[in-house]
Amino acid sequence: MLPSWIPGAAAGIVSLHFIQKLLFPYFWADLRYLMKVLMYGLRVEMYRLQGRIVTVLDKFVKLAEKQPHKPFLIYEGKVYTYQDVDRRSNRVAQVFLQHEVLKKGDTVAMLMGNEPDFIHVWFGLAKLGCVVAFLNFNVRSRSLLHCVSSCEPKILVVGADLLGTLEEILPNLQNDVSVWIMTKDSTFPSVHTLLDKIEAASEDPIPVNQSSANNLKSSVLYIFTSGTTGATCVLKKKFSASQFWSDCKKYNVTVIQYIGELCRYLCSQPVKEGEKNHKVRLAVGNGVRNDVWREFLDRFGAVKICEFYGATEGNICFMNHTGKIGSIGRTNFFYKLFFPFDLIKYDFQKDEPIRNKHGWCEKVKKGEAGLLISKVTAKTPFFGYAGNKRHTENKLLCEVFKKGDLYFNTGDLLVQDHENFLYFWDRIGDTFRWKGENVATTEVSDVIAMLDFIQEANVYGVSVPDHEGKAGMASLILKQNMSLDLEQMHKQVVTYLPSYACPLFLRVQEKMEMTGTFKQQKFRLVDEGFNPSTITDPLYFLDNSKKAYVLLTKEVHEMILSGKVKL
Numbered sequence: 155m156l157p158s159w160i161p162g163a164a165a166g167i168v169s170l171h172f173i174q175k176l177l178f179p180y181f182w183a184d185l186r187y188l189m190k191v192l193m194y195g196l197r198v199e200m201y202r203l204q205g206r207i208v209t210v211l212d213k214f215v216k217l218a219e220k221q222p223h224k225p226f227l228i229y230e231g232k233v234y235t236y237q238d239v240d241r242r243s244n245r246v247a248q249v250f251l252q253h254e255v256l257k258k259g260d261t262v263a264m265l266m267g268n269e270p271d272f273i274h275v276w277f278g279l280a281k282l283g284c285v286v287a288f289l290n291f292n293v294r295s296r297s298l299l300h301c302v303s304s305c306e307p308k309i310l311v312v313g314a315d316l317l318g319t320l321e322e323i324l325p326n327l328q329n330d331v332s333v334w335i336m337t338k339d340s341t342f343p344s345v346h347t348l349l350d351k352i353e354a355a356s357e358d359p360i361p362v363n364q365s366s367a368n369n370l371k372s373s374v375l376y377i378f379t380s381g382t383t384g385a386t387c388v389l390k391k392k393f394s395a396s397q398f399w400s401d402c403k404k405y406n407v408t409v410i411q412y413i414g415e416l417c418r419y420l421c422s423q424p425v426k427e428g429e430k431n432h433k434v435r436l437a438v439g440n441g442v443r444n445d446v447w448r449e450f451l452d453r454f455g456a457v458k459i460c461e462f463y464g465a466t467e468g469n470i471c472f473m474n475h476t477g478k479i480g481s482i483g484r485t486n487f488f489y490k491l492f493f494p495f496d497l498i499k500y501d502f503q504k505d506e507p508i509r510n511k512h513g514w515c516e517k518v519k520k521g522e523a524g525l526l527i528s529k530v531t532a533k534t535p536f537f538g539y540a541g542n543k544r545h546t547e548n549k550l551l552c553e554v555f556k557k558g559d560l561y562f563n564t565g566d567l568l569v570q571d572h573e574n575f576l577y578f579w580d581r582i583g584d585t586f587r588w589k590g591e592n593v594a595t596t597e598v599s600d601v602i603a604m605l606d607f608i609q610e611a612n613v614y615g616v617s618v619p620d621h622e623g624k625a626g627m628a629s630l631i632l633k634q635n636m637s638l639d640l641e642q643m644h645k646q647v648v649t650y651l652p653s654y655a656c657p658l659f660l661r662v663q664e665k666m667e668m669t670g671t672f673k674q675q676k677f678r679l680v681d682e683g684f685n686p687s688t689i690t691d692p693l694y695f696l697d698n699s700k701k702a703y704v705l706l707t708k709e710v711h712e713m714i715l716s717g718k719v720k721l
Contacts, residue, residue, distance in 0.1 A: 183476050186475075210280075222235060226239050228388045246352055253351075266336070268390065294319055294323075294651070304541035306541060311335075312334070321342075396423060418620075420454070425453070432454075435458060459477065461482050484576065495527065498518065503675075514556070515554045523579040526568045536550070587615075595615075607637065630663065638662060640694065656696060662694075695710055
């Protein structure tokens with residue numbers, strides 16, 4: 155006979171299980187995720203207390219010693235082992251060491267595309283204790299010069315396929331920046347070659363104390379790009395939607411990284427047999443739409459999609475650890491305890507947070523869109539932007555809920571539902587995303603305003619059906635007695651802007667509307683979009699097939715909406 159209390163205890167446990175499932179369905183998933191986050195935080199704290207700083211390079215070197223023959227990179231069919239990468243990065247370090255051009259703490263800017271030597275140069279410079287700045291190779295001209303000047307590098311390393319970009323900026327580059335190119339010879343005056351020197355250099359390792367970081371606040375990287383890598387990485391020069399799944403099968407890929415557009419491109423490909431016949435189990439990234447998310451799962455199999463939210467400079471991040479379609483993550487009492495954040499009311503007309511009669515910000519209700527702000531503390535610091543103190547200060551909100559508090563303004567509007575799932579809603583301010591890249595509206599406006607017939611330009615992003623992010627649009631005010639030169643406009647934007655930042659739509663207005671705080675009014679323009687049926691102002695469209703701006707007619711508008719015109 156069982157003791158009389160056992161059936162009662164069993165019934166109680168079963169009841170608790172059903173209550174937990176009913177009232178707290180995500181309890182265990184939340185607990186597992188929170189424990190992983192806390193374990194990572196404790197590890198970092200232990201390293202800090204012990205005076206140990208473990209960087210990406212430290213981790214790589216340790217793995218290279220442990221598994222030298224394991225593939226680290228696979229590029230265009232060629233395998234680069236941990237040992238291969240370690241030795242070639244040693245060669246890079248030895249080149250700069252022998253030429254005595256760098257010392258520990260110096261900054262080196264890298265303008266290179268997707269290639270193994272990107273990793274070799276990065277690790278080689280890191281072994282010398284240099285701060286490495288990753289420049290976005292899509293950025294050109296004045297914008298690129300701005301990025302270079304922001305990080306104040308001693309050396310600029312340029313990939314062999316980006317010499318045309320270098321030629322554009324070389325005459326205006328600071329004299330104290332030494333330029334090295336990944337070739338064996340050079341036609342540029344006063345430019346050093348690197349490839350020939352790497353091949354002749356020694357593979358001897360660099361002393362460990364040369365590369366060690368002093369503390370967690372030591373600068374290691376300046377990032378002007380989006381994206382990251384880990385483990386064995388299969389790398390391609392350019393993304394190919396038609397070859398993607400065959401490459402995954404060929405190299406036994408188990409984890410993929412995406413931006414929203416990538417998933418849409420894959421779903422837009424013609425259906426093939428055996429599309430679910432692969433080993434991919436996990437996809438990590440951000441920006442995928444709900445409809446694309448569902449189609450991706452239906453078509454390509456049971457791939458767990460971990461949508462996340464974060465920013466390189468930010469002090470808050472979320473991860474969708476439950477797989478809830480459309481969500482960027484989930485919060486709870488314990489998560490907010492360790493990573494305090496709030497969603498606050500925002501005034502779209504004034505383009506600023508709403509404050510009540512007492513001067514405090516107000517939180518939104520669940521289901522309402524609010525500006526995401528994250529509290530700045532010793533555990534969740536905000537270090538700011540290199541070379542731009544004003545921009546750093548502009549990202550901080552003071553006296554939010556009480557005297558003396560300080561919050562990081564993400565510039566993003568989020569919605570929290572009644573189950574505490576979070577959803578990205580929109581981006582405010584002077585940036586928007588298109589083609590997986592951040593577009594700075596002020597940068598685009600400045601380029602357009604250089605034209606002699608432009609009085610003022612107001613740049614913003616507009617939604618296009620079945621496309622992630624927002625397409626660039628510019629509202630233009632022409633100078634008196636001047637006309638719009640579409641040929642000059644096209645030449646200007648394609649010359650001075652990366653392709654993703656070129657405005658797809660132009661709108662010519664007679665008067666520029668301003669907000670109550672004398673900022674350019676964008677929200678009404680964003681709402682009106684680019685529909686020639688409802689907008690009486692002249693509209694133009696950047697037709698890439700014709701390499702020109704053309705009149706945006708109702709017929710062209712319909713072709714854009716139907717997807718017959720490629721954006």
